[in-house]
Amino acid sequence: ATGPALAQDVPTIRIGWTIPAEDTKYLMMKRPELFPALGSAYNIEWVQFQGTAPMAQAMIAGAVECSTQSALVLANGHLQGGLESYVVASHVDSTPGHFSPYWAVREDDPIREVADLRGKTVSINVLGSGLMGPLTMYLEEGGLDPRRDIRLVELGFSGSEDALRSGRVDAAVMNQPFARNAESAGGVRKLFSTEDVLTTMVQIFEVCSKAFVDEQPEVAEAYVRDLTSAMDLVLADRAQTIEVAASVTNIPVPVLEAYYMTENDFERYEGGAFQFDALQDMFDLYTRIGMLEGELDAQLFRHPTLSAPLR
Amino acid sequence: MIAIENISKRFKTTGGASHLALSGIELSVSEGEFVSIIGPSGCGKSTLLYIVGGFVEASEGVVRVDGVPVSGPGPDRGPVFQEFALFAWKTVLQNVAYGVRLKGRSRAEAEARAFELLRMVGLERFASFYPKELSGGMKQRVAIARTLAYDPGILLMDEPFGALDARTRSHLQRDLLRIWEEDRKTVLFVTHGVDEAVFLSDRVVVMGAGPGRIVDIVTIELERPRERAELVLDRRYQEYVARIEGMIDAVEAGAA
Amino acid sequence: MIAIENISKRFKTTGGASHLALSGIELSVSEGEFVSIIGPSGCGKSTLLYIVGGFVEASEGVVRVDGVPVSGPGPDRGPVFQEFALFAWKTVLQNVAYGVRLKGRSRAEAEARAFELLRMVGLERFASFYPKELSGGMKQRVAIARTLAYDPGILLMDEPFGALDARTRSHLQRDLLRIWEEDRKTVLFVTHGVDEAVFLSDRVVVMGAGPGRIVDIVTIELERPRERAELVLDRRYQEYVARIEGMIDAVEAGAA
Amino acid sequence: MKSRYAPFVLGLLPIAAVIGIWAALAAYGTLPRALLPSPLAVFTRTLTLLGDSEFRMHIATTLFRLASGFAIGLAVGLALALLAVLDARARALLTALVQLLAPIPKIALYPMLILVMGFGDASKIALVAAEAAFPIYLAAFQGLRNVETKLVWAARSAGASPLHALFFVSVPAALPTILTGCRVAMIISCIVVFLSEMISSTEGLGYVLIDAARNFRMIDMFAPIILISALGLLLSAGFNMLRRRLLVGYPDA
Amino acid sequence: MKRVASTLLAVAFLILCWEVAHRSLGLAALPGPFTALAQLPVILGEPSSLNDIFQSLRRMAIGYGLAAVFGICVGLMMGRSAVFAHLLNPLLMTIYPVPKGALMPILMIWLGVGDMSKILVIFLGVSLPVIFHSMQGARSVNEVVVWSAAAMGMGRGGQLLRVVLPSALPEIFIGLRTGLVLALITMVTSEIVARTDGIGNLLFNSLDMALYDRMFGAIVLIAAMGYFLDLGFDRVRAFFLSWSPAQQSLGASGG
Ligand SMILES: Nc1ncnc2c1ncn2[C@@H]1O[C@H](COP(=O)(O)OP(=O)(O)OP(=O)(O)O)[C@@H](O)[C@H]1O
Ligand SMILES: Nc1ncnc2c1ncn2[C@@H]1O[C@H](COP(=O)(O)OP(=O)(O)OP(=O)(O)O)[C@@H](O)[C@H]1O
């Protein structure tokens, strides 16, 4: 979208992304013309990753400036990897009245409550992922030790439904868009939801490295401004959002239509505002169950000015 | 009995050309007969032997052994190749014992037989050597011993004594004749030595080149058993040698 | 001038034994001399040639060429190997032209020279063939042509005419002599043919086996240029042949 | 005596050099400390971990998967190559099948393998076997077809059946090539067993590695890597010994 | 002709196996062959997919080319010089078994997340078989042939390039063929961690999104790429090895 003559003077930032549910970034990718600063004040080199952990590593290595992150990876990246960064905007969260990841069992399976999970095979997207927190809480409340009393296997969200139906696992973790597919096909039922443990969970959000923000504050600010307006555009035009998401993720439009931006989807905040309190709650939970070594203050990741919404 | 009926062989070369190596070969070798083939380099002697051995298919014609068309190699026809073709991963002894073991003999029996033949070719001291550790002539002798060891009814020998010194050669000629006289194998023997051919054979086939064909067949009517020292003084022997040498000269002069 | 000084060669065999192939070889060959080596199979003739060529290191002793110790192969010494060792990926013409090109000649020059030598060995019609498409004797002739083509000062020839028929052989003997008489190369020539050795050489070295050693050296005092047809009738020639054959017999009888 | 150890010393030189560069980078480089711990730290950490029985269990699990996967791959690869050499129709079909199947990244089918064969050893062994079989098949097949024909002729004339000639002439003649294929397959197996454990596992060195990576414990990431490298060295040494054993007498041994 | 027939037979056989597996397993992760094949025109109709394929092939060509040159050189030298083999063998054996994915965090610093690291991964994957098979090829060269060249006055380098290389070529081609297969596989897997563009991106994104039809469509595409590359490779090999005695008269030896 920029002339070659101009491109030389314009700084380029490298931004890590994943699929799904980063609609602001998809929009910036696919409709750069909607963002006047993009291409004139700065350029973006998009780098797609598999999961948030590799992106945190890439940020530590200085291979990208900003990326999508989740709470636990951010915390570990800071505590173990020395990653200094700021949370600049929210992507999606789980809140009451919106979608929260949950564990499902087969409809006809006699598993009804925590205790029934003893000795069963339970899947999780990534061993030691953020969802481990709510699961541990749930199991411990029911008197089960997650390390001994169940068999925990790692299985990406996409494989959950198949594994559950084929009997490879007894309880599988569900996330969008796979949850909605499984629900519409029937035969599975919700056992418990993360919402039962944590009412609000920050799911994924945008993080920029401190080095980048300090060195190129104007660029960082322009980026956050664009994220803000992108979120506004996302919320304003559902049809366009779905179209863009479908073209990036290749998920068929009807599938998205069925749940996207409904109450069965995650919450997207106006302007991409970020809930530091919710992040703190999650840190505390992780600390309590031993997934984090020591207390961590969510305010560490808050920049005094650089935080969506920036208009 | 070997009946070679109207054999032709045409090769396709990598260059794309087609090369007629043998044309209309007719020859029949009776049971227990010793036939030598002699002819200029490249006239198709080895190729003819390969066809009789069943290794190479003729482009035309058929070879029958005891009336049965040859369709592949078999233990009735034992070849000794110009290039030796020893098993590099076997010792000299194992190479020679190989064919014997295939006939179902015990290891001990096979090795005893192998030693016998190694003694014959003068290599018993090298039984534990590997082929790469042998001289050219020694490899050739191992190849001969390997084929003789399993006692095929027909021997197809391609210049088997080519790389040997005179004494070893005449030793082996004598031993080959002795073996042949004992159980009258059928032998097809390619050589460049006219004296060797006359000394050993019942008939000598003279081949010419361009394309490979049979020029003449000379029947050697010398009594057996033959003794080299006597034979060289025999007028008939000398005449045979001279006559065949003359033929070859004529053939080659014609070709050149 | 080649000076072979007290050369010994000991091989370690795979079996773990150690095998003395050559022991205390002393020989000096003057510039432009034609020396043949003759001896029983496995007595170390090839090994000796390899050492002079610089392909194999002696266990003891040193070889000097014009006073300089041999430390590796060089274009001053051209070998013709018993196993031919052609470049399988090159046509006959390219094989022969190869060494010439390495001397910096243009492609056209090299091919012209190669054709000349192919004509000499009677293979000009096979210039575009690959080695796998040649008969044994044809390969041997290509190997000879390849070495002669690049015109080394010293020729190291290991049974170069072994796989050839009598006529081709005597042709090539004549051609080799002609080349030699023209520019007096130094030649070390391994052969099993006593007549060949006497016909070609200034001196004939007789080797014995177990371990390989020089038994005697016979100086052939026959005038040059030599003509085969005349020579065979020459008493002195016949005496040389008989004398050397007697020596070899004695050597081998002793070994056996 | 000195010369007996010379190859060994020679081989250690470049490795020592790599470790030296690593140490220098860790000490003076501009790399974040979290990304590149010093070799000393890594080695001591590896030693500590080796003392841990749980860690040793991880090693055992990985080795078991590696060995069984490779063994199956070897058996399948060799068997198919032999079949292809023996029978013209099988050859035509196998050649076409291999052309179609070989380039498929088996790792992409791994999620399906999990569903069919479970999360345990079976799916991982199957993946290793699938990746190991192809290099072995290709090397064995080509090696067997390149065998000097006169050797086979000599054996067939001595009365060897085609099958016997294949096993006792062609296979030994092709052995150097087959062994090279095995060597390649061995290393690929190492990589794949780790990869499979990194993708989905609850035990094994690959899991240790990915778990450390996710939790940014770089030093713990290096421990399995050091062990894989050591395993590679060990396998290479074993392989060379085997090769010397098997290739007695061969001109190129 | 025969080749086409056997390929068609193999394809039919595979489709049959696939269909049977699909029906008997009843997994969403394993759609039927025809559903997957129906995705091909869809995938090929997208400009972004075509770009993916092109980018992958470009990286593969670079990685493969570099690895072939490097692997042949190193392998030949290792095969001809014991010192070289002793020196390099242990290093290679310590480097090669390490999964490159694990090193990504460090590689990213030096090479970034773009082409370089992916090309490196392909390079490592391909050079492995090329090195070892070249080494084997160089080892089994007939010494006397090398001597012949040395006697003509050819230097060490010349011998390696003009004599050892062609002699070892049949064996080197075994390595190059295995390398071709590995190039495709590593090309795809190199795109697991950091995805910019490429056919692996297409494949793994479909996998992550549980778009199995599309994923198998991509797999079919990769297999087809492999098939045609292999076909071309065979032509090249036949061209370079026409002189090789091993390439002829297979009928009799096959027994
Ligand atoms: N690599 C080796 N390892 C062990 N022994 C060897 C090796 N090469 C040759 N020899 C031995 O050295 C001796 C001499 O071999 P050489 O090839 O020089 O004989 P030769 O005189 O050329 O015989 P021929 O006339 O048969 O060619 C033989 O006894 C042979 O067994
Ligand atoms: N594979 C092949 N392709 C093309 N031509 C071939 C092939 N094999 C042999 N020939 C040709 O066939 C002819 C006969 O070869 P053959 O080896 O039978 O000769 P020969 O009589 O044994 O010669 P020699 O005495 O030199 O061994 C030769 O002209 C050779 O060039």
Ligand SMILES: [Mg+2]
């Ligand atoms: Mg012949």
Ligand SMILES: [Mg+2]
């Ligand atoms: Mg010799």
